[in-house]
Amino acid sequence: xxxxxEPAGAEAPPTGAARRGPTWVILAVVAAALLVCCCSxxxxxxxxxxxxxxxxx
Numbered sequence: 001x002x003x004x005x006e007p008a009g010a011e012a013p014p015t016g017a018a019r020r021g022p023t024w025v026i027l028a029v030v031a032a033a034l035l036v037c038c039c040s041x042x043x044x045x046x047x048x049x050x051x052x053x054x055x056x057x
Contacts (some may be wrong), residue, residue, distance in 0.1 A: 048054055 045054075
């Protein structure tokens with residue numbers, strides 16, 4: 001198929017760094033979300049422990 005046979009507006013899919021850019025953004029957002037969740041869970045456990053909620057009486 002030649003360039004003349006392609007329909008108007010047809011573009012080649014992005015390759016290389018242009019295609020990998022969004023992937024890194026998605027991975028960074030997922031990593032940040034995991035970091036926030038893990039840190040908030042640790043902070044919650046520390047607060048609960050310091051308040052005596054995790055000790056048995």
